[in-house]
Amino acid sequence: MQLWQAIALAVVQGLAEFLPISSSAHLILIPWLAQRFGHPFPEPGMAFDVALHVGTLIAVILYFIRDWVQLVLCGLGFRFPSGASEGDVEMHKRLFWYLVIATIPGGIVGFLFEHYIDEHMRSPKPIACLMIGVALVMWYAEYSSRLDRHIDRTTLGDAAFIGSAQALALFPGVSRSGATISAGLFRGMTREAAARFSFLLSTPLIAGAALKEVPKLLKAHHEAGVLDISVSTLAISVAVSAVVGFAVIAFLLQYLQTRTLKLFIYYRIAFGIVILLLAFLPLGSAR
Numbered sequence: 001m002q003l004w005q006a007i008a009l010a011v012v013q014g015l016a017e018f019l020p021i022s023s024s025a026h027l028i029l030i031p032w033l034a035q036r037f038g039h040p041f042p043e044p045g046m047a048f049d050v051a052l053h054v055g056t057l058i059a060v061i062l063y064f065i066r067d068w069v070q071l072v073l074c075g076l077g078f079r080f081p082s083g084a085s086e087g088d089v090e091m092h093k094r095l096f097w098y099l100v101i102a103t104i105p106g107g108i109v110g111f112l113f114e115h116y117i118d119e120h121m122r123s124p125k126p127i128a129c130l131m132i133g134v135a136l137v138m139w140y141a142e143y144s145s146r147l148d149r150h151i152d153r154t155t156l157g158d159a160a161f162i163g164s165a166q167a168l169a170l171f172p173g174v175s176r177s178g179a180t181i182s183a184g185l186f187r188g189m190t191r192e193a194a195a196r197f198s199f200l201l202s203t204p205l206i207a208g209a210a211l212k213e214v215p216k217l218l219k220a221h222h223e224a225g226v227l228d229i230s231v232s233t234l235a236i237s238v239a240v241s242a243v244v245g246f247a248v249i250a251f252l253l254q255y256l257q258t259r260t261l262k263l264f265i266y267y268r269i270a271f272g273i274v275i276l277l278l279a280f281l282p283l284g285s286a287r
Contacts, residue, residue, distance in 0.1 A: 001042045001229055003236065009044060010237040013052040014059065014244025017206075018199065018252060020138065020178030020264045021271075025127045027052075028172055029275060032124055036278055051234045053210040055241025060203050062242075063249045067200065071096040091152050098154055099197075102163030103204045109167035110208075121171050124279045130173030131272035135265045138182045142261050145185035151193040158187045158197075166201060176202060177252075178268075181261070191256035199249055 009027060016023035027044060034041030044052070061068070073080035074089050075096030084092075121127070165183035169176035177198050184194025 001044070001048065001233070003233055005041060006048065006229070006233045006237045007240055009048070010052060010055065010240035011244050013056060014241045015248055016175075017056040017241075017245055018060075018177055018202075018248045020175045020181055020261060021268055022127075022131065022134075022173050022175035022178065023056075024172040025131060025175075028122055028127060029124060033275075033278070048229050048234065048237065050210060050213045051229075051237045052241050053206055053213070055238040056245040057203070057206045057210050058238070058242040059245030059249060060199060060206060063246055064200060064203065068203065071099070071200075075100075095151070095154055098156060098159035099201055099204070101156070102159040102166065102201050105160075105163045105167040106170070106205055107208070110170055114170065117170055117172075124275050127173035128272040128275035128279065130171060131268045131275070134174050134178055134182075135268035135272070138178055138261050138265050138268075141182040141185035142265075146188040147185070147190050149187070149189045149193065151189070151196050154189075154193075154197060158184070158189070161187055162194075162197060162201065166205065173272075175268075176205065178264070191260070192253060195253055195256050199253075 009030065012026045012030060013023050015021075016026045027049075031041040031043050070080055070092050074084075074092035077093070079089050162180050162183040165179040166176055168174050169179050177195070180198035180201060181191070181194045184197055185191065187194075189197070
C-alpha cells in the first residue's frame with residue numbers, strides 16, 4: 001500500500017468512525033470502488049486495521065480524558081473533583097456503570113457472530129442495503145424524538161437500549177454512532193446528549209477491538225518476521241486517524257446542538273444507491 005492510499009484511508013477512518021456513516025463500510029467499499037474502475041487499491045491488512053483503530057481510540061480518549069477520569073473515579077466510589085456536590089458525584093457514578101452495562105451487548109454479539117459477519121456481510125450489496133436501511137431508521141428517530149433529556153438524566157433503560165443498538169454496529173454499513181445516536185433519540189435524548197453518550201460508549205468498544213487484534217498482529221510479526229505495511233506508514237496512519245477523529249468529535253458535538261442528522265441521512269441513502277447501481281452494472285468485476 002502506498003503512503004497516499006494509507007493516508008486516504010486513515011482520513012476516512014477518522015471521519016466515518018464518529019460521523020454516523022459507517023467506517024467499516026467505507027474502508028471496505030473505497031478499495032472496491034477503486035478496483036471497480038480499474039485503479040489498483042490494496043485492501044487494508046490486519047496491521048493497518050489495528051493502526052486505524054488505535055488512532056481513533058487515541059482521539060476519543062484525548063477528547064474525553066477529563067470525563068473518563070471523573071467517571072471512573074466517581075464510579076469506583078471516590079469524590080472527584082473534591083469540591084463536587086453529592087448529586088454530581090452520584091450522577092457520574094451512575095453514568096459510569098450505565099456505560100459498563102451498555103458495553104455488554106456488543107461484547108456478546110461480537111463473541112458469537114464476528115466470524116459469521118466477516119464471512120458473509122462484507123460484500124457491497126448487503127452493506128449498501130444496510131446504509132440505506134439504517135438511514136431510514138435515523139430519519140424516523142429524528143422525526144419521533146422528544147429531544148428533551150440531557151445526559152445527566154440517562155437511565156438504566158437508556159443504557160440497555162443504546163448498548164443493544166451498538167451491538168448492531170458490528171455489521172458493516174450500520175455505523176456505531178448512527179445506531180447509538182438514533183437509539184438515544186428514540187429514548188427522548190437531545191441530539192448532543194445522544195452523541196456524547198455514543199462517543200463515551202465507543203471508548204471501550206474501540207479499545208477492545210484494538211486490543212483484540214494487537215496480540216494477533218504481534219504473533220504474526222514474530223512468526224513471519226515482517227509486517228504487511230511499513231512501520232512508518234503505520235505511524236503516520238495512526239496520527240492522521242487520531243487528528244481527524246478528534247476534530248470530528250468536536251465538530252459533531254457542536255453541530256448537533258443546533259442541527260439535525262438529515263445531512264448524514266441523505267448521504268447514506270445516496271451512497272447506498274450508488275453502490276447498488278455499481279454492484280449490478282456489468283462493468284469489471286465485483287465481489
